[in-house]
Amino acid sequence: MSRGYVWAYYQSDDGNTYAWRTDAEYFPMPERGWAGPAAPGTHVYPRGWSPRRVVGHDATGKRVHAIVASVTADLWTGVSPTFVFLTNDGVTTLATVDFLQGEKMSLRP
Numbered sequence: 001m002s003r004g005y006v007w008a009y010y011q012s013d014d015g016n017t018y019a020w021r022t023d024a025e026y027f028p029m030p031e032r033g034w035a036g037p038a039a040p041g042t043h044v045y046p047r048g049w050s051p052r053r054v055v056g057h058d059a060t061g062k063r064v065h066a067i068v069a070s071v072t073a074d075l076w077t078g079v080s081p082t083f084v085f086l087t088n089d090g091v092t093t094l095a096t097v098d099f100l101q102g103e104k105m106s107l108r109p
Helices: none
Strands: 005-011 017-023 053-057 063-067 082-086 092-101
Touching: 053 082, 063 082, 063 092
Parallel strands: none
Antiparallel strands: 005 017, 053 063, 053 092, 082 092
């Protein structure tokens, strides 16, 4: 069963604002930094680029990550040392942040 998605704004390190299709469950979580919903016609985050994210672990040690839409978001600044994610069976689980991963951009010809 699909949970649904929202096109939200992602503030990129290149200074542009892009549309990103994010899980509707994560969209209202302020610590992730999502804004929107994105207006129709907003440029979509470029294919082949990787968004910034926090990487952490849950209580069992499983490695998980969360995309962070803005560098001012609490997960990125360290104000929030934990984040919630949904497992494949829809259970809400808490994870602790281990490290940050910045964006990876490839040059377009």
